[in-house]
Amino acid sequence: xxxxxxxxxxxxxxxxxxxxxxxxxxxxxxxxxxxxxxxxxxxxxxxxxxxxxxxxxxxxxxxxxxxxxxxxxxxxxxxxxxxxxxxxxxxxxxxxxxxxxxxxxxxxxxxxxxxxxxxxxxxxxxxxxxxxxxxxxxxxxxxxxxxxxxxxxxxxxxxxxxxxxxxxxxxxxxxxxxxxxxxxxxxxxxxxxxxxxxxxxxxxxxxxxxxxxxxxxxxxxxxxxxxxxxxxxxxxxxxxxxxxxxxxxxxxxxxxxxxxxxx
Numbered sequence: 001x002x003x004x005x006x007x008x009x010x011x012x013x014x015x016x017x018x019x020x021x022x023x024x025x026x027x028x029x030x031x032x033x034x035x036x037x038x039x040x041x042x043x044x045x046x047x048x049x050x051x052x053x054x055x056x057x058x059x060x061x062x063x064x065x066x067x068x069x070x071x072x073x074x075x076x077x078x079x080x081x082x083x084x085x086x087x088x089x090x091x092x093x094x095x096x097x098x099x100x101x102x103x104x105x106x107x108x109x110x111x112x113x114x115x116x117x118x119x120x121x122x123x124x125x126x127x128x129x130x131x132x133x134x135x136x137x138x139x140x141x142x143x144x145x146x147x148x149x150x151x152x153x154x155x156x157x158x159x160x161x162x163x164x165x166x167x168x169x170x171x172x173x174x175x176x177x178x179x180x181x182x183x184x185x186x187x188x189x190x191x192x193x194x195x196x197x198x199x200x201x202x203x204x205x206x207x208x209x210x211x212x213x214x215x216x217x218x219x220x221x222x223x224x225x226x227x228x229x230x231x232x233x234x235x236x237x238x239x240x241x242x243x244x245x246x247x248x249x250x251x252x253x254x255x256x257x258x259x260x261x262x263x
Contacts, residue, residue: 022192024106024259031257034075040068040094048093048227051085055135058120058234059242061087068092073254079119079230080248089247093229101128101223106259107143108188114230115181116246119148120237123187123253125224132215132222136164139219141196142172144187148249149240152180156189156198156206161216173198173206184254192261196220226256 032044047068051061061084068077079091109123122145127138140159147153157165157172164170177185177200188199198206210218230251233242 022190022195023262024190025262027259028257029105029260030100030102031255032075033255034070034253035073036070037072038070039065040070040075042099044096044099045094046097046099048095048229051087054231054234056231056234056236057238058231059087059118059238060089060091060230060232061085062093062229063090064092066090068094075228075253076250077121077228077230077253078248078250079114079232081244089232091230091232093227095228096226097126097128098225100258101225102258103221103223104191104193104261106188106190106261107141107226107257108186108259109143109228109256110184110186110254111144112182112184112252112254113144113146113154113180114148114249114251115151116148116243116249117240118233118238118242118246119146119249120231120234121146121251122227122229122231123256124227125189126227127219128223128225132161132219135159136166137161137215137219138222139224141189141191141220141224143189143198144200146180147237147239148246149237152176152178154180154185154187154200156187156200158196158208158220160219163217171206171208175200175203175205177201184252191220193221228253228256 047064082090125141132138136159142157145155155174196208
């Protein structure tokens, strides 16, 4: 009887694990391989622009030209010293909103990060429709964040009303990634109705499970879109100052891909 009970428990546990093993399409459902030259593809990308600090006291003005281009094999986003509309730096923030909006999937980017004190590159996602209200109520998914004063320490995080850095409850994880600024690494998030998992070079780093309480904990049942940017300074990126000699500084992205979630 005990053996039968143990076998049954093992069977149930195995089934539960199998149910949480997400499946994604073999081929991307949306991607930019950056194998062309010129401005980023307008069928995939538009720009956030402005120089109001972006909620973090950042020092750059985001422009829609002059700071982002494709060189035939990669996207280049460059933050550079540039007196522009009252700011001392310019950069670019690409967004896929209205051109690539997704509910669940595998989100992957292969990138080489900029180096230097004051750099703050990010590959991340924000809600398209903001159904639950302004940040952080509708959520944020950070696929990769890095600050130059802490080189090679790469972060993956989510933010919600219940879990965010302002409240000191942020759900995050980090890993030292040797060569993050010298070579390319793959940054990835797998997002399903039950789980958000973050990977660096296919190694699991971060897990955030749906608690099935309310949108305060899990607003991740709505569409999100990509953001790609390099900030300068700010509350986090400029915590230890900004070295003007570190600029221009570029985030290089080999590709971004989205694989569909298979229910």
